[in-house]
Amino acid sequence: MSDKELLEKLKxxxxxxxxxxxxxxxxxxxxxxxxxxxxNSANLVDVVLDVEDEFNIExxxxxxxxxxxxxxxxxxxxxxxxGK
Amino acid sequence: MIGNDxxxxxxxxxxSNWQRRGFLEKLFTKNEQSLILNSEFPExxxxxxxxxxxxxxxxxxxxxxxxxxxxxxxxxxxxxxxENNSVLGKVQNQDFSYYTQTYIGEDYLHCIASQxxxxxxxxxxxxxxxxxxxxLILAVSALKKLPLAKISIKKxxxxxxxxxxxxxxxxxxxxxxxxxxxxxFVLSLTQS
Numbered sequence: 001m002s003d004k005e006l007l008e009k010l011k012x013x014x015x016x017x018x019x020x021x022x023x024x025x026x027x028x029x030x031x032x033x034x035x036x037x038x039x040n041s042a043n044l045v046d047v048v049l050d051v052e053d054e055f056n057i058e059x060x061x062x063x064x065x066x067x068x069x070x071x072x073x074x075x076x077x078x079x080x081x082x083g084k
Numbered sequence: 085m086i087g088n089d090x091x092x093x094x095x096x097x098x099x100s101n102w103q104r105r106g107f108l109e110k111l112f113t114k115n116e117q118s119l120i121l122n123s124e125f126p127e128x129x130x131x132x133x134x135x136x137x138x139x140x141x142x143x144x145x146x147x148x149x150x151x152x153x154x155x156x157x158x159x160x161x162x163x164x165x166x167e168n169n170s171v172l173g174k175v176q177n178q179d180f181s182y183y184t185q186t187y188i189g190e191d192y193l194h195c196i197a198s199q200x201x202x203x204x205x206x207x208x209x210x211x212x213x214x215x216x217x218x219x220l221i222l223a224v225s226a227l228k229k230l231p232l233a234k235i236s237i238k239k240x241x242x243x244x245x246x247x248x249x250x251x252x253x254x255x256x257x258x259x260x261x262x263x264x265x266x267x268x269f270v271l272s273l274t275q276s
Contacts, residue, residue, distance in 0.1 A: 017099075034152070034243070035243065040099055040263070041138060041154070042096070042099065042100050042134060043099060043100065044154050045107060045110045045111055045156075046100070046101075046104075046107075048110060049104065049105075049106045049107065049110065052106070061110075061155055061157055061158075062155075064110065064154055064155065065153050065154055065155040066153070066154075067154065068152055068153075068154060
């Protein structure tokens with residue numbers, strides 16, 4: 001999967017939880033889930049569950065611990081996909 | 085140090101589907117899951133435990149100036165005493181214990197966590213569009229006897245907020261939380 005495809009999928013996943021829609025306009029690797037998109041912390045778990053479903057991977061607690069930005073999520077998804 | 089968390093029940097019901105597959109398992113330990121599922125009001129119980137974890141996370145992060153993280157299952161909640169609208173809890177984070185005091189209202193709950201069971205604080209809960217930061221600045225100005233106009237709130241490299249007076253950091257233990265139509269601050273009256 002290309003980076004562009006992965007980012008596109010990730011953007012679709014986070015969109016329903018975004019409180020600051022302006023943050024979506026500049027969505028890229030540097031986008032932070034909490035500071036830029038203002039995703040409520042209780043919804044971080046929904047992002048994790050949706051990523052699991054979309055990519056058919058399992059995100060363990062240690063990986064979830066670090067999934068706070070687009071770049072973090074991308075790295076974790078790529079790692080898990082490579083390990084399948 | 086101190087941490088707080090406010091949950092707007094109506095907003096929580098709209099934002100989260102707690103019954104979705106995996107939701108409880110990712111956020112709560114087995115013991116907490118049974119506290120939720122065996123409760124007469126499982127949704128309220130869930131948000132109580134969530135707020136206890138959030139408030140404790142903030143207190144702990146501030147205490148040790150840590151990077152951000154998201155590992156709710158590392159925090160183990162226990163309910164020590166519950167009466168009427170007030171719940172005393174204990175949260176264990178690895179080797180560190182925190183105490184939580186939660187007020188449960190009709191439309192929201194507000195939780196305060198600290199490593200001390202008795203902590204003297206000022207707190208304020210607001211609804212709708214009132215500016216909670218300005219309210220906090222007013223309280224700090226009164227507490228520290230400093231002119232209002234020179235106090236402001238900044239964030240450090242770990243996104244932890246701190247207060248400044250005339251550009252210099254003030255040693256002040258506080259926490260702010262927003263959710264839905266509610267916002268709250270808690271300000272410690274003792275240094276820690």
